[in-house]
Amino acid sequence: MKITLSFSLAVLSTTLLAQSPDSVAIRSLFNETLTNGKSYEWLRQLTKQVGPRLSGSPGAQKAVEWAKQTMEKEGFDRVFLQEVMVPHWERGPKEEAYIRTGKRKLTVPIAALGGSVATPPKGIEAGVVEVKNVKELEALGADKIKGKIVFFNRPMDPTKLNTFEAYGGAVDQRANGATFAAKFGAVGAIIRSMTTAQDDNPHTGSMRYGAGVPLIPTAAISTNGANELSRLLSEDPNLTFYFKQNCQSLPDAKSYNVVGEIKGSEKPDEIIVVGGHLDSWDLAEGAHDDGAGCVQSIEVLRMMKALGIKPKRTIRAVMFMNEENGLRGGIGYADYAKKNSEKHIAAVESDNGGFTPRGFGVVGTSEQKAKVSQWKSLLAPYGLHEIGPGGGGADIGPLAQSGTVLFGFKPDSQRYFDYHHTGIDRFEAVNKRELDLGAASMAAIVYLVDQYGL
Structure with a gap:
């Protein structure tokens, strides 16, 4: 028994010594959200207390206020609204x-x-x-x-x-x-x-x-x-x-993208965006499309603060408005970045539902994709095997014109279109653990981009 115990301790010690700082950091991100994550509770609030939030509607404005207050409560370094004019269509009876x-x-x-x-x-x-x-x-x-x-x-x-x-x-x-x-x-x-x-x-x-x-x-x-x-x-x-x-x-209505950020400690002028779209269709609560992406994005910043991670670069969580019927938020944010001469090195979007993570689609140069591929061994233990060419996301797409590398979060796709744009896209359709794993996966890719750039 003593020999077996000694051998086990030796193996454990060797394993811990062999772990890289990056693997330890990524493991800590997953541990944090799986034990203390707030994504699921935030999603409950967004779907049950706010509800449907089609652009231009009272629900959309209520969602803007909710997102701003939620990020302010988390103590992010800066939280602000970016005005956009959006279409206003109503279904009626x-x-x-x-x-x-x-x-x-x-x-x-x-x-x-x-x-x-x-x-x-x-x-x-x-x-x-x-x-x-x-x-x-x-x-x-x-x-x-x-x-x-x-x-x-x-x-x-x-x-x-x-x-x-x-x-x-x-x-x-x-x-x-x-x-x-x-x-x-x-x-x-x-x-x-x-x-x-x-x-x-x-x-x-x-x-x-x-x-x-x-x-x-x-x-x-x-x-x-x-x-x-x-x-x-x-x-x-x-x-x-x-x-x-x-x-x-109806005539276009005033609305907002909601932005929260943690300022970079070494290269604050380089920005990494993580986001989802705050608007949803009016038939239901928009839990998978795209409440999940919004709360996962806020959770990425919360995790970093909770773990005392001080990013080198500025990390922004952006809740885009009007992805569903106009893309005004995504276009408006890219215009805002250009007007202010901001340098966005990467953007991560979650708009494929809150299901089990599978990987990321990457839009960038061949050299940038090759660099991301070097991180596969760090991401594979978490089921993130699909790392390679693919779509980024509708809202972050306009940033590509300025050379931003785009990452589209890819969860398992088999159930997404059961709920997409329907009356059954409700909070109850989202699994807490899958949602949390998605948030940690997004945090892992943000961490690696922040550490090594692109």
Whole structure:
């Protein structure tokens, strides 16, 4: 027994001596948030006390006040608001929709797309033309489309292991479907929800109208509803679809990015940003999209203060406003940085949900990516194996023009689009431990960039 104990102590001693200061620091970041983390409680406050926070809404302003007060309570060196003008779109009373076939009327779940116009007060009822893409729409031509509702029913590709690739392959119909449908005389557009899940939750999201075409009302239909509509069309091509929505666009509203920072001890003029977007769609609480990213970003700075880590460079947590339907916050922040001649060496964004961490997508030069790759052995023990080329993030994207290296936090993607832009994106959908692990992962990459630059 004594020999075994002595051997175990010797192995432990050797292991501790072999650990680098960086591995010890990263381990301390994970230990801190897993034992004392505040992300989950902050997320509860943001979702339950503030709630939905679409740009221009009272909820968005309440979120700004919450973020500012939260960072001030943590004693960051500086907390400030950066003004931005944002779109103001309101959904109005809940939408209505049904399929009429023969003497039957079947109610289906829909949600107006952000930026859409309303239907006439009594709604619209018309025949339906189903297409998978614009090429099919063009092949039909105006003769078969004029006066109809165009039903875009191209699903996300379920064979894509990365669900963000599947989303990217289908979302063009949501963004531009109304424009193409209107060119051929359609009176409305219905879009299959952007998810691989088969359920009754319609997924909203932004859309836009092209120049010179009529503005036709556009809504997302749940995947179950889309399947039913497609099935019934095959049985009765003369069926009609009715929908009513009451949305409107109002004048732009004043809002803010919320910024908190810890000043750098050696190179304070070099800035590392970590952030998420404070706004959310109005259907629910915006827990995964993107309450998770916001609270994780604040937690990165809190951890550093709690552990007495004095960064060499200035670390900023930025709560961006208006990612969902305009990107005014991200563009405004990049303009602010340029106007003030600020040097942002790196930016980290969390906007893919609060799920189990997998790694980071990196946008930069080949030399910068090679340097980040040298850190893989430090990050691998925490499940961060996917370190390499990839997207940074919508809000930090505008910073790339000034040479900033972008890091997009990559959690597991399989469940994200179950919740994305829906009424079920609530606090209860987020796992505390996964959320905390994400915050620590972001802190680890910020720590390494701060120590060694890029």
